[in-house]
Amino acid sequence: MLKGLIEKLGNQKVSQSESELYRHSGDESSHTRVEPDFVFFPENVEDVVKVLQLANEYDVPVTPYGAGSGLEGQAIPINKGISVNFDQMNKVVEFFPEDLMITVEPGMTRLQLNEYVNKHGLYFPIDPGADASIGGMVATNASGTTAVRYGSMRDQVLDLEVVLANGSIIHTGSKAKKSSSGYHLNGIFTGSEGTLGIITKVTVKLHGIPEKVLAARCTFETPGECAEAAQAVLSSGIQIMRMELVDAESIKQVNEYGNYTFPEAHSLFFEFAGSPNIVEEEATVVEELMKEFGCKNWEHANSSKERIELWKARHEMAYAYKHIKGKVSTGSDSCVPISKLAEMVVFGRKLLEESGLVGGVFGHVGDGNFHTLVMYDPNNSVEVEKAEYTNSQIALKAIKLGGTCTGEHGVGLGKMKYQVAEHGEAVELMKSVKALFDPKGILNPGKMFYI
Amino acid sequence: MLKGLIEKLGNQKVSQSESELYRHSGDESSHTRVEPDFVFFPENVEDVVKVLQLANEYDVPVTPYGAGSGLEGQAIPINKGISVNFDQMNKVVEFFPEDLMITVEPGMTRLQLNEYVNKHGLYFPIDPGADASIGGMVATNASGTTAVRYGSMRDQVLDLEVVLANGSIIHTGSKAKKSSSGYHLNGIFTGSEGTLGIITKVTVKLHGIPEKVLAARCTFETPGECAEAAQAVLSSGIQIMRMELVDAESIKQVNEYGNYTFPEAHSLFFEFAGSPNIVEEEATVVEELMKEFGCKNWEHANSSKERIELWKARHEMAYAYKHIKGKVSTGSDSCVPISKLAEMVVFGRKLLEESGLVGGVFGHVGDGNFHTLVMYDPNNSVEVEKAEYTNSQIALKAIKLGGTCTGEHGVGLGKMKYQVAEHGEAVELMKSVKALFDPKGILNPGKMFYI
Structure with a gap:
């Protein structure tokens, strides 16, 4: 046939x-x-x-x-x-x-x-x-x-x-x-x-x-603080180009994998883009706002080379995890109303810790969309079970909070x-x-x- | 029952x-x-x-x-x-x-x-x-x-x-x-x-x-020139709040109806909104751009009262037409790719003139969406026929140019x-x-x- x-x-x-x-x-x-x-x-x-x-x-x-x-x-x-x-x-x-x-x-x-x-x-x-x-x-x-x-x-x-x-x-x-x-x-x-x-x-x-692109990065004590700070940026009405959360565990993985010394703290990454005057003003307003919210290690970069350097921890993150031997990754992709993001991020971090598995929380926090990434041994049924449990708890909680189980993966x-x-x-x-x-x-x- | x-x-x-x-x-x-x-x-x-x-x-x-x-x-x-x-x-x-x-x-x-x-x-x-x-x-x-x-x-x-x-x-x-x-x-x-x-x-x-709103208005020789100028604003990447075309016939109707003295020429109306510095800069850039395109009568307004005055001809337009005795109105609502807008606007104006009926061309030119409004006597079958013909020619041409017969009315x-x-x-x-x-x-x- x-x-x-x-x-x-x-x-x-x-x-x-x-x-x-x-x-x-x-x-x-x-x-x-x-x-x-x-x-x-x-x-x-x-x-x-x-x-x-x-x-x-x-x-x-x-x-x-x-x-x-x-x-x-x-x-x-x-x-x-x-x-x-x-x-x-x-x-x-x-x-x-x-x-x-x-x-x-x-x-x-x-x-x-x-x-x-x-x-x-x-x-x-x-x-x-x-x-x-x-x-x-x-x-x-x-x-x-x-x-x-x-x-x-x-x-x-x-x-x-x-x-x-x-x-x-x-x-x-x-x-x-x-x-x-x-x-x-x-x-x-x-x-x-x-x-x-x-x-x-x-x-x-x-x-x-965009005529000009400017990048910045800063850190907070907890992932919840990151989410609250991100919410404040959105409410300010500033049209940021990118705003990403990467948690401390993920930065640690990147440092180990690439031999870097990025501050191992929960981090927000920003990109501003548009006409030069407007971009500069936006970055200044966000810097002040983040400092009001108690951020540390504010850094910003103008040149293309500096920008790439500054965002390296974000770009290499998934890659860093994938090099953990004998493990494969799975992840969640929920998206919630912005006001629920801090609660979700804290919940996700806690679940990962309770599971005992290596994993990180990161995401496109400007949309209320975030991911957990958890590493497990596919031949170890306990780990498989735990990884699956983590994903499902996050998806179900996001739905309960009025959000969705998938913001972008389908x-x-x-x-x-x-x-x-x-x-x-x-x-x-x-x-x-x-x-x-x-x-x-x-x-x-x-x-x-x-x- | x-x-x-x-x-x-x-x-x-x-x-x-x-x-x-x-x-x-x-x-x-x-x-x-x-x-x-x-x-x-x-x-x-x-x-x-x-x-x-x-x-x-x-x-x-x-x-x-x-x-x-x-x-x-x-x-x-x-x-x-x-x-x-x-x-x-x-x-x-x-x-x-x-x-x-x-x-x-x-x-x-x-x-x-x-x-x-x-x-x-x-x-x-x-x-x-x-x-x-x-x-x-x-x-x-x-x-x-x-x-x-x-x-x-x-x-x-x-x-x-x-x-x-x-x-x-x-x-x-x-x-x-x-x-x-x-x-x-x-x-x-x-x-x-x-x-x-x-x-x-x-x-x-x-x-x-938005913290600040600024309004402006200027005129051009032909509706086609208005459309081309509008296209240039869009290509500049400026995030205008509103950009409206009103043709000379419609301004004339408003003047007659309200006893005003607005320049009876094809006009573009603008609104800029956002944080004060950005808005001022946007208005300046658009003013320069419009002057490059040969606009006349550039006027802009800051205060809420001045803004209302400046946009009066736009706001009262449909109302002005509706007071023509013994006639009712009908209109088209097509939307075309921006590059086809000048062609469509010229086409619409020509159809109205050929019909011998009173009517105007206006619209949301930032989206490629525009309307013709044509007044006809519902008891005069020749006028009914002509009005209908005008609408259908515009809808069909818009579709032929890759657009839609209805941008917003349904x-x-x-x-x-x-x-x-x-x-x-x-x-x-x-x-x-x-x-x-x-x-x-x-x-x-x-x-x-x-x-």
């Missing part, structure tokens, strides 16, 4: 090599790997239409794969079938510099996109850390360190070209900056993780590259169990939407909802 | 008075009035559940009514049945000043909301002109003069409580500032015009009241005919979503799509 399907797709666009099957069996999370039956590399929208028509005919699952940088297993083909890889669909379709807008294929990564538009004085600011594909970032509604300024992917998407399960091609929006026409399909496809259709073109907003495999707790009756409606868009269940089955 | 239905709803919550039936038969548009069978005034979500359960049982349409300030007939019960009026559901449910967030009932108007939060230094900035209800603004994805800074209603909504057609109550979001959990129901209910469910609570973002009755031109195949998907959410077709039937 597979052989006939592969022939119809064209042998040269399909791979069953061991290395490709392995690559498409997982992402950057520790979710169990599952290899697809084969990988299909479409070159254009017609290829995507074809794979969906054939998937219907042969009744096999189709799982889109971007850069493989997901953190919740969205790209893992848990029911096997076809992995659809967008490496060949990574080009600029049309660039509209005057409209601060570009249309690209989904396989283009955010760094490729920036390389293309930077020379025109423009940039695409959403920065989830990894060099994710734009299609993947839309599919998970990714965000990251700049969301405090620009929002998440859903705020950038103007239009998507999507191939539906039945093979028909639709557009979900337009090139207008705002619209009250029709139902908001942009919104529902963004964050749908390949379960409602396959994205084949993405039109997003671009922004002008549901995938890891957050399915919290959907009813978070969305209640609305989950039934979501499941009926899934059934409407994908009646045969061929689109990334087994993700987001227990159906 | 109606009598039994009314009894079950409770006579004291229902009105069949002539004045109420008339009030609920129309909105601020010139769409044909249709009276409901009766008006129901729910006091809480349970009442809304009840009316939907009974509407199912008796198979009668339910049409929500907010402040009656809509411009596309969304609140007109064209198939009669029950008008659901939210005058009694206009209270604050919960206020979260630290989180810059509030939950209100849908009948609260935007001025009532601002009155409540202003004393805490906060405001709700979305300003469609009329004192619309918050529920109505969500239902149409309203925006207006401040969208260039804050986006539209969809960008403000964090959570909605919605009663579905079957009477079940869901929440569409959470109180987190961002989320990647579940399908984005906030987005699809915002702008759904009462066709997918009835909104009973709205949680929206609030913003800090589809209602007037933009149904453009849905296929704008959304193509996606309309079938939207109609299937409607059928899924409202299988019996009791929710505001006859709006948005021809089904």
